[in-house]
Amino acid sequence: MARYHIETYGCTSNRGESRAIEQKLRDAGHRPVDSPEAADVAIMNSCTVVEKTERNMIRRAEELQAETADLIITGCMALAQGEEFESEGIDARILHWDDVPTAVGNGECPTTTVGTEPILDGVIGILPIARGCMSDCSYCITKHATGKIDSPPVEENVEKARALVHAGAKEIRITGQDTGVYGWDEGERKLHTLLDRICTEIDGEFRVRVGMANPKGLHGIREELAEVFADHDELYNFIHAPVQSGSNDVLGDMRRQHQVSEFIETVETFDEYLDEWTLSTDFIVGFPTETDEDHEQSMELFREIRPEKVNVTRFSKRPNTDAAEMDGLGGTLKKKRSKAMSELKHEIVGEAYESMVGTRREVLVVEEGTGDSVKCRDDAYRQIIVQNASEHGLEIGEFTTVEVTGHNTVYALAVPVGPVPAGGKPEDRRSRGA
Numbered sequence: 001m002a003r004y005h006i007e008t009y010g011c012t013s014n015r016g017e018s019r020a021i022e023q024k025l026r027d028a029g030h031r032p033v034d035s036p037e038a039a040d041v042a043i044m045n046s047c048t049v050v051e052k053t054e055r056n057m058i059r060r061a062e063e064l065q066a067e068t069a070d071l072i073i074t075g076c077m078a079l080a081q082g083e084e085f086e087s088e089g090i091d092a093r094i095l096h097w098d099d100v101p102t103a104v105g106n107g108e109c110p111t112t113t114v115g116t117e118p119i120l121d122g123v124i125g126i127l128p129i130a131r132g133c134m135s136d137c138s139y140c141i142t143k144h145a146t147g148k149i150d151s152p153p154v155e156e157n158v159e160k161a162r163a164l165v166h167a168g169a170k171e172i173r174i175t176g177q178d179t180g181v182y183g184w185d186e187g188e189r190k191l192h193t194l195l196d197r198i199c200t201e202i203d204g205e206f207r208v209r210v211g212m213a214n215p216k217g218l219h220g221i222r223e224e225l226a227e228v229f230a231d232h233d234e235l236y237n238f239i240h241a242p243v244q245s246g247s248n249d250v251l252g253d254m255r256r257q258h259q260v261s262e263f264i265e266t267v268e269t270f271d272e273y274l275d276e277w278t279l280s281t282d283f284i285v286g287f288p289t290e291t292d293e294d295h296e297q298s299m300e301l302f303r304e305i306r307p308e309k310v311n312v313t314r315f316s317k318r319p320n321t322d323a324a325e326m327d328g329l330g331g332t333l334k335k336k337r338s339k340a341m342s343e344l345k346h347e348i349v350g351e352a353y354e355s356m357v358g359t360r361r362e363v364l365v366v367e368e369g370t371g372d373s374v375k376c377r378d379d380a381y382r383q384i385i386v387q388n389a390s391e392h393g394l395e396i397g398e399f400t401t402v403e404v405t406g407h408n409t410v411y412a413l414a415v416p417v418g419p420v421p422a423g424g425k426p427e428d429r430r431s432r433g434a
C-alpha cells in the first residue's frame, strides 16, 4: 500500500474530484501523509483559470517533482494542457481524475474488492467476481490482504449481474484482483463462461467491462475469451492485461508467471478475432534488477503492441515484500527511464486518439463529468467527453451516436449527432493501434 500526498487547486468541483480520489485510495488501503517528502507518490490536482495560475501550477509541479519519488498530475490543467508540463521537462504521470486511484499502486492488482458484494453507483454496477489471485509477485503487498483466488460459482455471479441490471445498471464492471483466473481454484478457468452467460441469459440493454486480468491466466483461455468477445456486443472490446516488463529476466525476478511471448500471443489472438479493441496494459519501470537492455526490451514491446491505454509506474519499495530487500536503482535512473516511457506513451496514445477524430461511434453515456459535460464510453471502452450535455438533452444511461472532434492525452471530445441507427453501428471503424 502506498503513502500518498495530495494537493488540490481551484474550484469546488476540483475539490470534489480530490475527495472522490481520496475515498478510493483509502478504500484500497493507501495512507495519506502530510508532506511530499514522506510520500511514495504525490498527487497534484491542478487548475487552469488564468495565465498566472498556470505559471503557479508549473512552478509547484517542479517543486513536487524534486520533493517526491513519484508525481501524478491530474485536474483541469493536466487534461487541457498536459503538454505544458511535458515541455517544461516535468517528469510526471498526466492522468484523468478517474485513473488516479489505480495508478497509485506499485503495479499491484486493485484491492477495491475487499468484499464480494456488488455496488450500484448511478448506472454503473460493480461486480466483484472473486477475491485473490494465483500469483506471488515479489513486489506485491496486496497479496497479504487478499490471499489465493476464491471463486464463487458462475451461477451466483450471473444472478448478481442480473440483479444489477434489474436495479438500473447499464454498465457492469467485472472486477477482481485477477479476473483471468476466476474459477482456477475450482479446477477450471471460467471467465469466458461467465461472460457468455451474462450476455446470453440477462435481458436488457447494457455493457460489460472486464477488469484487470494477468497475462498468464488470459493466455490459457485466449481463444475461448476472444470468441466470446466477438460473439457479444454487450462486451466492451477492452482488455486490461498488465505485462509490467518486456524482459523475461525481469518478469522472472518479479515472479510474474508469464513470459513476454505469452502476452504477445494473447494480444495477437484478440487482434485476429476483433476489428477494433482497446489494449490496456501496465509497465513497472526501474525494478531493482532492470538493466538498460531490459528497459530497452520494454520500450520495444511497447512499440510493437501499441497499447491505447497504459499505466507507467516507477518502481518503489513496499514494506514486507521480497523486492524491498533487493538493491534498488538510483532515483535519477528510474526517472530517466520513466520519462522515456511516458514520452513514448504520449506519442502512441496520441496517435490512437488522433485517428479517431472525424469518426462516428455509438456510445453509452455513463456518468456526469465536470461542469455541464458527460462521460461516455464507445464499444472499445474509450472515454469520450461531450460538453454542453443539457443543451444536447443527453441523459445518463442512454445510448447515442457521437462524432469525435478532438482529444487530449487521456480522452476524446465529441458532439452528439443523433440516436443509434436501428440495427447498425456507425460505420467508421479502425483496427487497434492503426
Ligand code: SF4
Residues within 6 Å of the ligand: 107, 108, 109, 132, 133, 134, 135, 136, 137, 140, 141, 142, 143, 146, 177, 178, 214
Ligand atoms: S497477481 Fe501479483 S500483484 Fe496482483 S495481487 Fe497477486 S501477487 Fe499481487
